[in-house]
Amino acid sequence: MKHTLSVLVDNKPGVLTRVAGLFSRRGYNIESLAVGITDNPEISRMTIVVAGDDHVLEQVTKQLNKLIDVIRVSDLAPDESFERELALFKVKVDKGSRSEILAIVDVFRAQIVDVGLKTVVVAVTGTGDKIYAIEKLLHNYGIIEIVRTGKIAMNRGEKVVKIS
Amino acid sequence: MSKKTRMTGAKAFVESLRAENVKVIFGYPGGVLLPIYDELFDADVKHILVRHEQAAVHAADGYARATGKVGVCIATSGPGATNLVTGIANAYMDSIPIVAFTGQVPRPMIGNDAFQEADITGITLPITKHNYLVQDVNDLPRIIKEAFHIASTGRQGPVLIDLPKDVTTDEVDFEYPEKVILRGYKPIKAGHKNQIKRAADIILQAKCPVLYVGGGIISGDASKELVELAQAINAPVTTTLMGKGGFPDTSPLCLGMPGMHGTKYANFAIQESDVLVAIGVRFDDRVTGKVDSFAPNAKVIHIDIDPAEISKNVRVDLPVVGSAKSVLKMLVKFIQESQQKADTAPWIEKIDNWKKQYPIHYHTDDKLKPQYIIEKINEMYPDSIIVTEVGQNQMWAAQYFKFTNPRTFISSGGLGTMGYGFPAAMGAKMGYPDKIVFDIAGDGSFQMNSQELATVVVNDIPVIVAILNNGYLGMVRQWQELFFDHRYSHTTISNSVDFVKLAEAYGALGLRVTEPDEVCPALKQAVDSGRPTVIDFVVESEENVSPMVPAGAAINEILDLEVKS
Incomplete structure (x- = not known):
C-alpha cells in the first residue's frame, strides 16, 4: 500500500541527504519525492510517497521524527487529501x-x-x-x-x- | 553590559568546552587543527594524546560509560576523521553520549579534493545522532551547545562537529548560549500515565513475569527504581550485556544474561513467561534468537525512551515511551497502591530449581581456565570497573563476574568492536582515577589497539590489561569448531607476539601467568604496582563459551559446550 507523507523540515543544507539516507539505510523505498519551500522561508516541505504496510509506515514515521531537522511528519489520508x-x-x-x-x-x-x-x-x-x-x-x-x-x-x- | 568577548573560533572552541564543564578530551592533532591545538596548549581542559584516533573515540566512549558524562574527542581532517568512524558507529549502536570534533579543510577548499579532505559529515550521517559542518564562526557556540544537548538527552548518542580551519581562525563575539532551541527535537521523558496504569494492571495479574532490562537502565539512571519494581512484584530480572550492573547479579531475583550466551534459566524463564516487561532494550537478535519463537506466551510490555524501538523487531502488546527512571517510578507507585498482589512464589520456585539444575559452569581441572581468572579478579577486586574487548573474553567476563553497580561493566555491545576495550579502559580510568580498572582482553582484540600502551604509560593511566591468551581468535574458532568441522581457517594467532616484552618496550609492567596458582599473586602485583600492566594469561586454548544458542535457533534450544580435557 502507498502512503503520502507531508514532512516539514528545517530549510538547511544536507537535510535532503539525511532523509534520503534514512530511507536507503533502513531499506524503505521512496516512490516519489518532491521538495519545496513553505510560506516560512526557514522551513521546507517534502512530499514523500512510500510503499509499505502499516508496520513499515510506522517505522518510517518514527525514524523520520528522530532526525533533528525534521519538524513534523504527517500521513495524508487518501480520502481527506x-x-x-x-x-x-x-x-x-x-x-x-x-x-x-x-x-x-x-x-x-x-x-x-x-x-x-x-x-x-x-x-x-x-x-x-x-x-x-x-x-x-x-x-x-x-x-x-x-x-x-x-x-x-x-x-x-x-x-x-x-x-x- | 554585554558578556560578549571577541575571540577566534579556536578560542571559542576551548571556551565552549569550559562552559560544558569538560574535564578531559582525547585527541590527535593535524594540519587543520593547528589553531585549536595552539589554544589547547595552555587551556585548563586536559588533553590526552592518543597514538591512533580510533583510541581517542573509544576512550571518550569509555569515559562516558563510566561517568555518565559526555565524552569528547578530536581528530584532524581526512584520515584523522575517518579513523574515528568505527568508534562513532560503536557509540551509536550502544547509545553512548559523545561529541566528536573533526578538523576540516578551509571552506573555500571543501569539495576540491584538497589534501586530507574527507566528507566526514556525509560519512557519519547514518552513525551519528546528528552532525554539523560549521559554516560560520558565529554559529559555533550555538552548535556546540546543541551538540552536547542532543548527545546527552533522549536516547543518547554520538554527535559530530566538523570544523573548517578558517572557521577556527575567524573571529566571533563569544557568548555561550544558555538555552537550546530545536523545533525538531523534543525528547519524551515522562511516560503516558494511562499506559503506565495499564502496564501495572497487566503486571499485577502475571503469574510468571520476567523483567528483561538493558542499557536504558544504565543510561537512564534507573537501577534503584528497577530493584524496587522487582521486589514489589517479586519478579526475576534478566540483564542484557548492555544492562549488566543495572541490577545486582548477587540478588536472588537475578537471572543473569539472556540470549546466545545467556544462562539457561534466563532463557527458559523468558520462554515460559506470561508477561515480559522489556525496559530500555531493543530486542537484539543475540537476545531473541529466532524472533518468531521468542517469549511465545508472553504479553510484552515495552518501556523505552525511543518510540522507534517499539515493535521494531518484536510485536509489543503495551508500549510506554519515556525514560526508564520516570516510568518505573510511576509504575512502582501504581503497583504499591494497588489492592491486588501478584503471587509469583511458585514461579520463583520453578526458576530456583532451574538455577540449581543448570548453573553457569565450566570444567575445572589443573589447567589455567579463563573463567577461573575472571572469578579471581571478582573475588579480589569486586569493586573494579571491568572493561572488555569483544569475543570469548567479553562473554566470560559477563558470565563470571558478579556486577553489583551500574557503570562498572563497559563493553562494546551492538557493534562488537575488537580493540575497543583497552582505550575504553583508559577513558574509564580518566573518569575514575581511584578505581581499579581492568581490560579483560583476548590476544586478538588487544593487538588491535595495543599502541595505546604508549598513551597509558606517558600519561600514567594505570589500567590493567588481563589477556586471556588462547592463541586463537577464540570466538570465531569456536564457531568453526561447531559449524565448520574444526577447520580453523585463519584464526590461529599463537606466538605472534611476546606480550610481556611488548609491555616492557612501552615502559609498562608485563607479567606472564601459566598456572592457576599464579593468578592471584599476579593480580595483586599488578594492582599494587600502580603502573599500567599487561598480564599475559596463557590459558587453555580451545575452551568454549558455554552455554550457547546457535544463531537463528529459539533461545531454549541451548547447548552445553563444556570442554573436558
Whole structure:
C-alpha cells in the first residue's frame, strides 16, 4: 500500500541527504519525492510517497521524527487529501498525428508547451492515474522523453500540515 | 553590559568546552587543527594524546560509560576523521553520549579534493545522532551547545562537529548560549500515565513475569527504581550485556544474561513467561534468537525512551515511551497502591530449581581456565570497573563476574568492536582515577589497539590489561569448531607476539601467568604496582563459551559446550 507523507523540515543544507539516507539505510523505498519551500522561508516541505504496510509506515514515521531537522511528519489520508503531479511528455509528431494529439491534450486539459517540426511537448497536471492515462494514449505516437515532478499533496478543507 | 568577548573560533572552541564543564578530551592533532591545538596548549581542559584516533573515540566512549558524562574527542581532517568512524558507529549502536570534533579543510577548499579532505559529515550521517559542518564562526557556540544537548538527552548518542580551519581562525563575539532551541527535537521523558496504569494492571495479574532490562537502565539512571519494581512484584530480572550492573547479579531475583550466551534459566524463564516487561532494550537478535519463537506466551510490555524501538523487531502488546527512571517510578507507585498482589512464589520456585539444575559452569581441572581468572579478579577486586574487548573474553567476563553497580561493566555491545576495550579502559580510568580498572582482553582484540600502551604509560593511566591468551581468535574458532568441522581457517594467532616484552618496550609492567596458582599473586602485583600492566594469561586454548544458542535457533534450544580435557 502507498502512503503520502507531508514532512516539514528545517530549510538547511544536507537535510535532503539525511532523509534520503534514512530511507536507503533502513531499506524503505521512496516512490516519489518532491521538495519545496513553505510560506516560512526557514522551513521546507517534502512530499514523500512510500510503499509499505502499516508496520513499515510506522517505522518510517518514527525514524523520520528522530532526525533533528525534521519538524513534523504527517500521513495524508487518501480520502481527506488531494494530490497533483506535473508531467512533461516529448512526443513524436507528423502531419497525420498532430490533430489527434491536440484532441487528446484538449480532453485531458493538458497543454502544448513546445512545438517543433517533429516533436511536441505536452504538459499535464493531475493525479497519478490521470498522468498514467494520458501517457498510455500518447504512447501510441511515440514518447521520446518523460519528466515528472513527483507528487505533491495537501489536506482538503481547513486541515493543514504546519508547525504548531 | 554585554558578556560578549571577541575571540577566534579556536578560542571559542576551548571556551565552549569550559562552559560544558569538560574535564578531559582525547585527541590527535593535524594540519587543520593547528589553531585549536595552539589554544589547547595552555587551556585548563586536559588533553590526552592518543597514538591512533580510533583510541581517542573509544576512550571518550569509555569515559562516558563510566561517568555518565559526555565524552569528547578530536581528530584532524581526512584520515584523522575517518579513523574515528568505527568508534562513532560503536557509540551509536550502544547509545553512548559523545561529541566528536573533526578538523576540516578551509571552506573555500571543501569539495576540491584538497589534501586530507574527507566528507566526514556525509560519512557519519547514518552513525551519528546528528552532525554539523560549521559554516560560520558565529554559529559555533550555538552548535556546540546543541551538540552536547542532543548527545546527552533522549536516547543518547554520538554527535559530530566538523570544523573548517578558517572557521577556527575567524573571529566571533563569544557568548555561550544558555538555552537550546530545536523545533525538531523534543525528547519524551515522562511516560503516558494511562499506559503506565495499564502496564501495572497487566503486571499485577502475571503469574510468571520476567523483567528483561538493558542499557536504558544504565543510561537512564534507573537501577534503584528497577530493584524496587522487582521486589514489589517479586519478579526475576534478566540483564542484557548492555544492562549488566543495572541490577545486582548477587540478588536472588537475578537471572543473569539472556540470549546466545545467556544462562539457561534466563532463557527458559523468558520462554515460559506470561508477561515480559522489556525496559530500555531493543530486542537484539543475540537476545531473541529466532524472533518468531521468542517469549511465545508472553504479553510484552515495552518501556523505552525511543518510540522507534517499539515493535521494531518484536510485536509489543503495551508500549510506554519515556525514560526508564520516570516510568518505573510511576509504575512502582501504581503497583504499591494497588489492592491486588501478584503471587509469583511458585514461579520463583520453578526458576530456583532451574538455577540449581543448570548453573553457569565450566570444567575445572589443573589447567589455567579463563573463567577461573575472571572469578579471581571478582573475588579480589569486586569493586573494579571491568572493561572488555569483544569475543570469548567479553562473554566470560559477563558470565563470571558478579556486577553489583551500574557503570562498572563497559563493553562494546551492538557493534562488537575488537580493540575497543583497552582505550575504553583508559577513558574509564580518566573518569575514575581511584578505581581499579581492568581490560579483560583476548590476544586478538588487544593487538588491535595495543599502541595505546604508549598513551597509558606517558600519561600514567594505570589500567590493567588481563589477556586471556588462547592463541586463537577464540570466538570465531569456536564457531568453526561447531559449524565448520574444526577447520580453523585463519584464526590461529599463537606466538605472534611476546606480550610481556611488548609491555616492557612501552615502559609498562608485563607479567606472564601459566598456572592457576599464579593468578592471584599476579593480580595483586599488578594492582599494587600502580603502573599500567599487561598480564599475559596463557590459558587453555580451545575452551568454549558455554552455554550457547546457535544463531537463528529459539533461545531454549541451548547447548552445553563444556570442554573436558
